[in-house]
Amino acid sequence: MQDKQLSTEELIAQDVGARLPFGLMGWLITTLALAWSLFQLWIASPLPFMLGFGVLNDTETRAIHLTFALLLAYLVFPAFRSSPRDRVPLGDIALGLIAAGAASYLFVMYQALALRPGSLTTEDLITACIGIPLLLEAARRALGPALAVIALLFLAYSLAGPWMPGLLAHRGVSFTALANHQWITTEGVFGIALGVSTSFVFLFVLFGALLERAGAGHYFIQLAFSLLGHLRGGPAKAAVVASGLTGLISGSSIANVVTTGTFTIPMMKKVGFSAEKAGAVEVASSVNGQIMPPVMGAAAFLMVEYVGIPYVEIIKHAFLPATISYIALLYIVHLEALKLGMQPIGGHQPKPWLRRLTGFAFGAALISGLSMAVYYGLGWLKPALGDYALPGIALLLAITYLGLLKIAASNEPLAAEDPDKPLLELPNTRAVLLSGLHFLLPVVVLVWCLMVERLSPGLSAFWGTVMLVIILLTQRPLLNWLRSDGQHDYGSVQDGLIDLREGLVAGARNMIGIGIATATAGIIVGAVSQTGVGLVLADLVEMLSMGNLLLMLLLTALLSLVLGMGLPTTANYIVVSSLLAPVVVTLGQQNGLIVPLIAVHLFVFYFGIMADVTPPVGLASFAAAAVSKGDPIKTGITAFYYSLRTAALPFLFIFNTDLLLIDVDFAHGVLIFIVATVAMLIFAAATQGHFLVKSRWYESVLLLLVAFTLFRPGFWMDMVHDPYRDTAPAQLAQTLGEVEAESTLRLRVQGEDAVGKLRQSTVLIGVPAGEDGEARLASLGLALYEQDGKTLIDSVTFGSPAAVAGMEFDQEILSVKAPTERWRKELMWLPGFLLFALIVGLQRRRAVRA
Numbered sequence: 001m002q003d004k005q006l007s008t009e010e011l012i013a014q015d016v017g018a019r020l021p022f023g024l025m026g027w028l029i030t031t032l033a034l035a036w037s038l039f040q041l042w043i044a045s046p047l048p049f050m051l052g053f054g055v056l057n058d059t060e061t062r063a064i065h066l067t068f069a070l071l072l073a074y075l076v077f078p079a080f081r082s083s084p085r086d087r088v089p090l091g092d093i094a095l096g097l098i099a100a101g102a103a104s105y106l107f108v109m110y111q112a113l114a115l116r117p118g119s120l121t122t123e124d125l126i127t128a129c130i131g132i133p134l135l136l137e138a139a140r141r142a143l144g145p146a147l148a149v150i151a152l153l154f155l156a157y158s159l160a161g162p163w164m165p166g167l168l169a170h171r172g173v174s175f176t177a178l179a180n181h182q183w184i185t186t187e188g189v190f191g192i193a194l195g196v197s198t199s200f201v202f203l204f205v206l207f208g209a210l211l212e213r214a215g216a217g218h219y220f221i222q223l224a225f226s227l228l229g230h231l232r233g234g235p236a237k238a239a240v241v242a243s244g245l246t247g248l249i250s251g252s253s254i255a256n257v258v259t260t261g262t263f264t265i266p267m268m269k270k271v272g273f274s275a276e277k278a279g280a281v282e283v284a285s286s287v288n289g290q291i292m293p294p295v296m297g298a299a300a301f302l303m304v305e306y307v308g309i310p311y312v313e314i315i316k317h318a319f320l321p322a323t324i325s326y327i328a329l330l331y332i333v334h335l336e337a338l339k340l341g342m343q344p345i346g347g348h349q350p351k352p353w354l355r356r357l358t359g360f361a362f363g364a365a366l367i368s369g370l371s372m373a374v375y376y377g378l379g380w381l382k383p384a385l386g387d388y389a390l391p392g393i394a395l396l397l398a399i400t401y402l403g404l405l406k407i408a409a410s411n412e413p414l415a416a417e418d419p420d421k422p423l424l425e426l427p428n429t430r431a432v433l434l435s436g437l438h439f440l441l442p443v444v445v446l447v448w449c450l451m452v453e454r455l456s457p458g459l460s461a462f463w464g465t466v467m468l469v470i471i472l473l474t475q476r477p478l479l480n481w482l483r484s485d486g487q488h489d490y491g492s493v494q495d496g497l498i499d500l501r502e503g504l505v506a507g508a509r510n511m512i513g514i515g516i517a518t519a520t521a522g523i524i525v526g527a528v529s530q531t532g533v534g535l536v537l538a539d540l541v542e543m544l545s546m547g548n549l550l551l552m553l554l555l556t557a558l559l560s561l562v563l564g565m566g567l568p569t570t571a572n573y574i575v576v577s578s579l580l581a582p583v584v585v586t587l588g589q590q591n592g593l594i595v596p597l598i599a600v601h602l603f604v605f606y607f608g609i610m611a612d613v614t615p616p617v618g619l620a621s622f623a624a625a626a627v628s629k630g631d632p633i634k635t636g637i638t639a640f641y642y643s644l645r646t647a648a649l650p651f652l653f654i655f656n657t658d659l660l661l662i663d664v665d666f667a668h669g670v671l672i673f674i675v676a677t678v679a680m681l682i683f684a685a686a687t688q689g690h691f692l693v694k695s696r697w698y699e700s701v702l703l704l705l706v707a708f709t710l711f712r713p714g715f716w717m718d719m720v721h722d723p724y725r726d727t728a729p730a731q732l733a734q735t736l737g738e739v740e741a742e743s744t745l746r747l748r749v750q751g752e753d754a755v756g757k758l759r760q761s762t763v764l765i766g767v768p769a770g771e772d773g774e775a776r777l778a779s780l781g782l783a784l785y786e787q788d789g790k791t792l793i794d795s796v797t798f799g800s801p802a803a804v805a806g807m808e809f810d811q812e813i814l815s816v817k818a819p820t821e822r823w824r825k826e827l828m829w830l831p832g833f834l835l836f837a838l839i840v841g842l843q844r845r846r847a848v849r850a
Contacts, residue, residue, distance in 0.1 A: 019076045025088050029075050033508035034501065036068040040202045044462040058199075062190045063107035065198040068508070069515030070099040070138050076512065077141035095134060102131030102183075106190060113184065120180045128183035132523070135189065139520040142513045147567050150575065151520050154527035155182075161531060167540060170531050181530050188526030192305045193518040193574050200301040200311075201514055201570075203461035206507030210468045211442060213503035214475070215414075217259050219436035220245035222414050225267070226429040233337025234426075235271055236281045239264035240329050243285035244292055253569070253612040253620040256286035261627045272340050275630030280638035281336075283613055283624045284329055287639075288646065290569065290609050291322045299573035299608065301457060302518075303601050306577060311457045312450060317598050317660040320673055321606075321649045328645045328680040335688045397441070397467070402482075404438040405475065409482035411435045413490070438475065442467040472500045514570055521574035528578050541583050552587050553651060556580050557607045564611020572608035577601055589761035589806075599657055603650040610647055613639045644687050645680055652711045659711070675829060679710035682836065692843040699839055706839070709832035717825040724817035729791035732784065735818050737773030742766065743819050749793075751811035760814065763805045782807065 020026070043061050048054040056064070074096030075088055083089070105127045106113065113124075132155070140148040157164070161172035173181070182188035186195075211217070224242035228234050242260045261282040268278035290296060293315040300318070304311050385392040411434045415427075446464030449455045455463075476491035483490070527533065545552035556576065564572045581600045588595035612620040613636060621636035628635065653659040658672050685691040686703035695703070709716060717723075724746060727735045735745065747763045770776035777784075781800020785792055791813045796803045 099134035128179035209507035235267035279624035560607035713828035733773035
C-alpha cells in the first residue's frame, strides 16, 4: 500500500502533468500554456467581431484547442513511471509535434474539406490514421489506460460489426468511413464534447485558476473557519463549507481536496477526528463541489448541448439536490462530533438558537435587499443610459471595487495558512469577511451575466475573467495606496503581473486532461452514432433489467461507478449518458413513468462524481489520504459511507421530479426545499445510526421509512387513491371534453420503433382549451379511426402537441387515463412526521435516563 501513498505535490502534478522541466523547455511549456489561455480568451471575447479579424468558426476553434492540448500533453505527461521528469525526451517532442499537426489539419485544410464533404483523400486518411492513435496515447498518459482502452474497443466494434454475435452484430463500417467519421467530420473527435470544452469549460477552469491565484481560495477557507470553527467539530464543518465555496469556482474533486484539505485536514485531526475520518469529510465535501452551481463540473456544460436547455435551467434543476446534500453533510459531521464527545474550541459557548436565527434572518434579509437594489437599480439604469449602459455599469463596478478595497485596507490582511499552528483561537469573522469582499465581485459578475443578462456560459465566464484580471493587476498597488498607516506591503503591479501569468498557465495546464478526455470520449460518441449501438444497447439493457426501471437505474449507476474508476468525471458522463440516457427515458415510458431527460443526465452525472470517492480507485480519497497520512482505502470507505446521501438523491429525483424544481411554482419550491432538507437530515441520521442518542436498529429502519415518505409521498398516496381513471380509447374525444383544460391525460400507445419492433410506451398529453372534445382533439393535431375494435391514429399534424409528445401515424391507442379528484400527495407527510415524533419521544426518554 505504501507505493500508493503519494505526496500532495505528486498528486497535483499527476493531475496537471507530472513533468516540470527547467531551462528552454520549461519556458516553452509555459509559453504554450500562456498562448492557449490567451487564444481561448480571444475567441470568447467580442473583439474578433469588433475588429473584423481572427473570427473563427466552431470547427476551427476545436482544432486549435485540441492542437494545444495534444502538444502540451506530450510535453508535460511522461510516457512511463521511469521516464525522466526534469527534461522532455526528443521522442516525446516529435510525437507532440506530429499529434499537433494532425489536430491542426482541420484548421489548415478547412476550406478544402468544406468543398468536398464525405470525399476522403489520401492525405485525409493518413492524417486520421496518425491522429487517432496519437490521441489515444495522449489519453493513456494524461488519464490512465481506461479511457484509451474503451475508445479502442469501440473502434474495433465499428470495424468488426458483421462478425459480432447475434444481438451485437451490425453491418460494419469500412476503414475509410471510420477514419472520415472519427477525425475529418464533427461527429467523432471534433464533436459536441470537444466543442463544449472549447467554448465553455476552458473559460470556467481558467476563471477558477485566476480566482485561486488572486487569493480567493485562502479567503473562503478562513471565512468558513471563522464562521463555524467554534461549533462542535468546527474545523470539519468549516471544511464542508470551504469546499462548497471552493466548489463554486473549481470543477475538479482532486484540486478541491488538495486546495482546502492541506489546511482543513490537519485542523480536523487536532480536534479529535481520526486521519481517515478527517480525510473522508474533506473528500465527501470536495466531491460535492462538482454538483454545486453556478460553476459545476465540466460535465454540466455538456448537458447544455446534450439536453438542449440553457445553462441557467441546469443550475435551477441542480440547485436543490446540491444544497440539501451539503446541509446533510454538515449534519453528518455534527453527529460524528457528538459521537466523539467533542467540545467547542476554546470553551466558546454557542449563541442561543433565537439569537442565531435572528442573526441569520437579518443577514438573509440584508443580502436579499442588496440583491433587489442591484437588480432593480441596474434594470432602471440600463434603459436610462441607453448606448452608454456598458461604460456606465463599468464605472459603477469600478466605484464598488474601490469601496470594497478601502474596506479591505481598513482591516488586517489575512494571515498565511499554517496547519501546524496550535488551535487555540479562531480568526474574527467580521475582520475576515471584510478583508476579501472584493473577491466576490467576479463571481457576482459571472452569475449576473448567466442568470440576469442570460449571456452564453462562455461569454459570462469571459466577463467574469476580465473583472478578475483587473483585480489581479490592481489590488496590490491600490491596497498599498488605500492603507493609511503603511504597516503592510501588499506588493506591486509586477507581483500582480506574475500572479496573472501564473494563473493563465495554471488554467491551461488544468485543461490538458479535460481537453484530451472530451476528444477521446468523442470517439465513443462517434462510434455510437455510426454503428447504431445505442439501439442494440437498449435491447440488451432491457433484457438484463427484465423491463424493470429501478433495476435499470441500478445497472446505470453501477456502470457509472465502474467506468468512473478509470475515467475522469467528464469522460464518464459522456460515455454513460450517450449510451444509456435515451434507454432510461424509453424504458421509463414503457413502464408508464415519464422521466425528464435532464433528470437522467443529472443521475448519470451524480454517479460519475461518486466514482471519485468509491474504493478501491477513488482518486479524491487517495489525495486526501496523502494529506492526512491515513489509509487511502479506509478513507475511501468512510467517504463513501458519508456520501450515501449523494447516492440516494438521484434515485429520489428520478421518481419525484419536484426535487429538480420541474413544473413547480415559487411557494411550492420553498416548501419542497424545507421538507426535502428535513428528509435528508433524517436519512443521514438513519445511515449514521445516531440521532439524539445512539439509534436502535428498528429506529434506523423507521427513520429511513420517514425519509422515504417525505421524499416521495406520492408512492403511498397512489396506493390509497389511484390518481387516474380508465376510459375507453374510442371515447378519447368525449374524455377530452369532460376534463378541465390544462390538465393531463396519460395515453398508452403501441407502434413500431426505428427497426420495426412493436413497442409500448406512455405519452402525456396536455389538454388544450376548446369548445368540446372534438375541437380539443383537433387542437392536439390528432385524427383517429376505428378498425376491428382498435383505436388507431390516422394522422398527426406536424409540429402539433401530439407530434411533440411522440405520437405517430398508425400507432394504436391501448388505454386512456384521465385525472381524478383526489387528496394532495403532500398529506402523506403528516403520518411521516407523526412517526418521526414517536422516534424523537423514544430517544429523548433514553437521553434523559442517561
